[in-house]
Amino acid sequence: MNISRRGALKVAALGAAAATGVRKAEARERLVPPEDATGMLYDATLCIGCKACVVACREANELSLERESTLYDDAIDLSGHTANIIKLHNGDEGYAFVKQQCMHCVDPACASACMMGSFQKRDNGIVTWVPDKCIGCRYCQIACPFEIPKFEWDSPLPRMVKCQMCLAKAGSTDPGQLQDGKEPACCEVCPREAVIYGDYDDLKQEAQARLDANPDRYNPRVYGLDDMGGTQVLYLAPAGVEYSDLGLPEYGPDSVSHIPVGLQHKIYKGFVAPVALYAVLAGLTWRSRRQEDAQAGQEVES
Amino acid sequence: MSAQATPVGGKLLTPTMKGLLILVGIAAVLLLWRFAAGLGAVTNLSDGYPWGLWIAFDVVTGTALGCGGYAIALLVYAFNKGKYHPLVRSALLASALGYTLGAIGVLIDVGRVWWTWKLPLFFWTWNLSSIQLEVALCIMLYTFVLWIELSPAFLEQWAKGPESFLKRFAAAATPKIMRAMPWLIALGMLLPTMHQSSLGNMILLAGPKLHPLWYTTWIPFLFLVSCVGMGYGVTIMETMVSRTVYKRPGETRVLAGLGDAMVVVLLAYVLIRVGDTIWQGKLDYVLAFDVFSILFLLEVLLHLVPAFMLMNKAKRTDRTYLFRASLMIVFGGALYRFSAYWFAFQPGDHWSYFPAIPEILITVGLVAFEIAAYITIIKRFPILTGAPPATAKA
Numbered sequence: 001m002n003i004s005r006r007g008a009l010k011v012a013a014l015g016a017a018a019a020t021g022v023r024k025a026e027a028r029e030r031l032v033p034p035e036d037a038t039g040m041l042y043d044a045t046l047c048i049g050c051k052a053c054v055v056a057c058r059e060a061n062e063l064s065l066e067r068e069s070t071l072y073d074d075a076i077d078l079s080g081h082t083a084n085i086i087k088l089h090n091g092d093e094g095y096a097f098v099k100q101q102c103m104h105c106v107d108p109a110c111a112s113a114c115m116m117g118s119f120q121k122r123d124n125g126i127v128t129w130v131p132d133k134c135i136g137c138r139y140c141q142i143a144c145p146f147e148i149p150k151f152e153w154d155s156p157l158p159r160m161v162k163c164q165m166c167l168a169k170a171g172s173t174d175p176g177q178l179q180d181g182k183e184p185a186c187c188e189v190c191p192r193e194a195v196i197y198g199d200y201d202d203l204k205q206e207a208q209a210r211l212d213a214n215p216d217r218y219n220p221r222v223y224g225l226d227d228m229g230g231t232q233v234l235y236l237a238p239a240g241v242e243y244s245d246l247g248l249p250e251y252g253p254d255s256v257s258h259i260p261v262g263l264q265h266k267i268y269k270g271f272v273a274p275v276a277l278y279a280v281l282a283g284l285t286w287r288s289r290r291q292e293d294a295q296a297g298q299e300v301e302s
Numbered sequence: 303m304s305a306q307a308t309p310v311g312g313k314l315l316t317p318t319m320k321g322l323l324i325l326v327g328i329a330a331v332l333l334l335w336r337f338a339a340g341l342g343a344v345t346n347l348s349d350g351y352p353w354g355l356w357i358a359f360d361v362v363t364g365t366a367l368g369c370g371g372y373a374i375a376l377l378v379y380a381f382n383k384g385k386y387h388p389l390v391r392s393a394l395l396a397s398a399l400g401y402t403l404g405a406i407g408v409l410i411d412v413g414r415v416w417w418t419w420k421l422p423l424f425f426w427t428w429n430l431s432s433i434q435l436e437v438a439l440c441i442m443l444y445t446f447v448l449w450i451e452l453s454p455a456f457l458e459q460w461a462k463g464p465e466s467f468l469k470r471f472a473a474a475a476t477p478k479i480m481r482a483m484p485w486l487i488a489l490g491m492l493l494p495t496m497h498q499s500s501l502g503n504m505i506l507l508a509g510p511k512l513h514p515l516w517y518t519t520w521i522p523f524l525f526l527v528s529c530v531g532m533g534y535g536v537t538i539m540e541t542m543v544s545r546t547v548y549k550r551p552g553e554t555r556v557l558a559g560l561g562d563a564m565v566v567v568l569l570a571y572v573l574i575r576v577g578d579t580i581w582q583g584k585l586d587y588v589l590a591f592d593v594f595s596i597l598f599l600l601e602v603l604l605h606l607v608p609a610f611m612l613m614n615k616a617k618r619t620d621r622t623y624l625f626r627a628s629l630m631i632v633f634g635g636a637l638y639r640f641s642a643y644w645f646a647f648q649p650g651d652h653w654s655y656f657p658a659i660p661e662i663l664i665t666v667g668l669v670a671f672e673i674a675a676y677i678t679i680i681k682r683f684p685i686l687t688g689a690p691p692a693t694a695k696a
Binding site for chain 2 (some may be wrong): 077078079080109111112113114115116117131132133134135136137138139142143145147150151152153154155156158224244249251257259260261263264265267268273274277278281282284285286288289291294295
């Protein structure tokens with residue numbers, strides 16, 4: 001009885017140790033964009049909602065129409081067929097178009113989630129998906145706070161489709177037009193330069209310069225500098241329009257991975273805790289079985 | 303009454319079994335459709351609700367329902383309570399089947415199943431930051447461990463049989479497995495500790511989509527203690543039902559003894575769940591009396607009420623009373639998991655999810671398969687103890 005109680009205490013102590021770890025685990029270092037990071041800057045005050053970028057994206061990525069039978073491209077949201085979309089916000093304080101595509105996060109939730117690293121940050125920090133490592137578990141969709149990766153629900157051989165900034169075609173590893181020295185398709189066709197492609201640091205400066213030059217024209221904040229740990233796609237909104245109205249929620253500066261992945265790394269640091277727990281459990285099992293054998297022996301004797 | 307486990311015997315193709323097989327057959331046909339036409343054809347899953355019934359029930363709740371083997375092993379081996387040893391085998395069988403169900407559920411749910419074989423093998427591509435990777439590998443490994451832990455039941459039976467390949471195999475394998483057994487038992491306690499807690503942490507990656515009442519860094523601990531509670535609850539229910547159906551009068555007193563351990567885990571759960579909610583200043587959400595506050599309160603009650611019920615040592619030896627308390631724990635744990643993975647997962651107002659009929663029928667078919675396998679195995683292999691002496695000898 002005494003021994004067993006000590007065993008119980010040991011396990012309890014280990015549990016308590018794990019639990020204290022839990023409390024203090026909420027810190028994981030903030031990730032920074034790679035040095036050669038590129039990105040996009042979308043300026044909602046310039047966009048006229050012509051949707052040329054939606055069509056260009058579909059062509060560049062060889063994605064099929066939302067509905068094959070319609071006269072024109074009538075996608076209304078991102079989906080397994082659509083990796084870039086223009087939406088309209090029409091509120092009391094004003095209206096604005098907004099372009100939606102992958103944000104190419106500095107600390108992408110999809111990449112944290114992905115079991116075999118199918119989603120990863122690659123050249124210039126662009127987040128892409130590799131088909132031959134993906135088992136289609138869709139944990140990336142659970143994780144992505146911008147709800148970007150889309151699954152081909154109507155296919156028996158589904159892919160994960162999202163903007164890969166034309167580094168690769170959506171849903172594949174075929175080279176996109178960025179690799180031909182061109183800009184991403186959406187930036188290339190935009191008649192108003194409402195979305196531009198470039199060096200991430202340059203884009204940050206450009207965004208700030210636009211705010212400084214026309215403070216009355218803009219919402220005073222650039223979205224994406226810190227939001228969700230930072231995104232390599234930056235947004236400017238018109239004065240009076242909140243980013244949350246444009247589908248860009250106020251998430252704060254920590255990525256979704258920050259807490260759970262930090263917690264997991266803390267618990268499994270160096271794999272010490274599982275090994276130690278295994279040693280304790282193996283010891284307890286050995287002792288318990290030896291006692292059992294001894295009891296069985298006694299019963300036979302008596 | 304004998305402490306030795308013996309096969310129940312009897313005819314296999316009973317009317318009950320036929321009914322179960324019809325349900326399995328319906329699911330099998332629907333599965334052909336699912337693999338031919340894609341997930342969209344048989345489910346109501348969407349880009350907003352990429353996970354639904356199959357993940358919430360088959361995998362997350364199914365494996366927790368399969369924690370009987372883990373929970374009993376903790377008691378017998380880690381806490382040295384040998385008197386619960388007679389429960390080990392039937393608990394292991396239910397666990398092995400529960401985890402197998404979870405594993406099959408995953409294979410049905412993943413969209414690109416043809417690459418799943420890479421997951422355990424291509425270790426150089428493993429993303430060590432992926433919480434789900436740990437869960438997936440642990441569940442795979444533990445499913446194997448469970449069947450090996452249970453294998454003496456099969457080997458004993460084959461060893462008694464007529465000369466055959468199986469008999470020779472049993473003779474050769476038994477000593478090896480018995481030598482490895484202590485290490486396997488310890489592994490069988492380590493792996494669920496790891497993946498059942500990570501299964502909680504895993505959903506935190508949903509971040510702002512998860513309702514604040516379920517978003518807590520205590521979630522690994524809560525998932526862990528609640529799966530232990532569910533493990534005892536399921537073991538009690540399973541033991542009672544199978545002993546009643548197959549006329550193996552058991553010691554309700556032994557089962558009731560599990561009450562002590564259950565009270566500890568249930569109170570630990572309630573203490574942390576409620577304490578953390580208050581500490582994090584989330585009482586407003588509890589007092590909102592919207593659907594989430596009701597789910598939360600129901601969940602806490604389904605842990606608290608059985609805890610108080612089981613504290614009553616006199617009453618809990620009553621079969622109905624004990625069964626009710628166990629049922630509540632199982633429902634409470636299942637509700638916690640359904641909430642974290644489904645009800646409290648809010649991708650936004652423009653998304654909604656309720657499983658499609660084929661989706662439900664596939665889950666029903668899986669459960670029917672599990673029950674059919676359970677019945678078949680206890681009839682043919684020594685799983686249940688407590689046979690009357692006459693049959694015990696046979």
